[in-house]
Amino acid sequence: MKKFIQLVVREIRLAWIGGGIWLPVIFYLAVATLFPFVTGPDKALLARTGGGILWIAALLSTLLPVERLILPDRQSGVLDQLNIRGWSDELIAVVKIVGQLFAFAIPLLLATIIASALIGLPESKLQTLLIGLAFALPALSGLAVTISALTAGLNGASALGGLLLIPLAIPILIFGAGTLSDDPGNAMQLLAATAVAIAALSPFAAGAALRAGRN
Amino acid sequence: MTARQAHRSSLHLKNVAIFRGNRFVLNAINLAATQGDTVWIRGANGSGKSTLLRAIAGLLDIHSGTVDIIGTVALSDENLALESNLPLSKALQFWAFLDNATPQDSVVSMTAMDIMSLSEVPVRYLSTGQRKRAGLARILASKASIWLLDEPYNGLDSASTAHLDAAIVAHSNAGGITLLAAHQSPSINVSQSVVLDRLEHAA
Secondary structure, three states, X not given: OHHHHHHHHHHHHHHHHHOOOHHHHHHHHHHHHHHHHHHOOOHHHXXXXXXXXXXXXXXXXXXXXXXXXXXXXXXXXXXXXXXXXXXXXXXXXXXXXXXXXXXXXXHHHHHHXXXXXXXXXXXXXXXXXXXXXXXXXXXXXXXXXXXXXXXXXXXXXXXXXXXXXXXXXXXXXXXXXXXXXXXXXXXXHHHHHHHHHHHHHHXXXXXXXXXXXHO | OOOOOOOOOEEEEEEEEEEEOOEEEEEEEEEEEOOOOEEEEEOOOOOOHHHHHHHHOOOOOOOEEEEEEEOOEEEXXXXXXXXXXXXXXXXXXXXXXXXXXXXXXXXXXXXXXXXXXXXXXXXXXXXXXXXXXHHHHHHHHHOOOEEEEEOOOOOOOHHHHHHHHHHHHHHHHOOOEEEEEOOOOOOOOOOEEEEOXXXXXXX
16 A cells, blocks of 8 residues: 555656646636636626536646656556556556546646636536536546557557547536536436546556557 | 575476567477576577567566466566656665665665665666666665566676676575576576577468
């Protein structure tokens, strides 16, 4: 367990050095800042559409760290050395996903508070948005690691990553945006169920991708 | 020399074949190494030396045959696996921690490879030979009983070569097995050698 923590700490440190923490946050806040410029100072419109825009921004900012999650470790031989020491590919994927929770999900949740103030979301919407994102971000972290493992070493990995993420993340986006509507219905339950399923499956998908990439 | 407990180790390959990219890279490889053996894996460029070491380390699937290993394995190849921004001693201690070794072990191994004076230098500033020695120091600190060294002499000057030879002899005396993949004859006495031929015409 101590070794697991050591590896997660390494992930966070690498994200800190490589801009993996700040880049998504800055992108996310930039969207929140720019959106009112295009819609004009219509408070009612911003309150109605702002939450959806933040969902899209969160989804797209998932892609920003994708290129540096797996590829540097594969090239430098870190993945090989962990495999030799008996770390399975699935466990390595879990390390990477937990690292993303700290380096990506939590900073983005904190940034959401600032972003919603910039857009002028009502308090109740902000609460729903935070709960929804708290469910969705582990799943998005899992998808980021999976896509990173799938595309590591390919030409145009980041463009391909975008193409892969969008269809996989559509259920999260639909249910997530659904929680913000005036009649949310079961959107939050569906969002939670989808997100848990994706988050639980992603270590296996990412592990399989890591294994395939090694041979 | 490091005081290490005796290793119980053996390595047996029986009729190992490795199939990659639609052809056999290696075929009918046999090897029986027991405690204290130093094995020279010899062969021309592209004959599959690195592939064989990676297969023994469990990183590649074996098409047929069996690999029986008693003991723990450590691999040193062209990939350093040390974080380039960290000072050398910190980067080595990261792996020492994962190998259940103490910081003292990594200091001893750095001294054995004569890189103690570089301990505060970030890994990305190291020269080719210094990087190679850093990778070997990681192996020394790992306490693994089977060392897989891929072209360990490349880029080493004569003083560093002597350090490496001394480390291999000490490992062998402690009962460890060393596999040296090298295209040139190593400067120490080897107990056996495995010759790899190119399989140009194999399907």
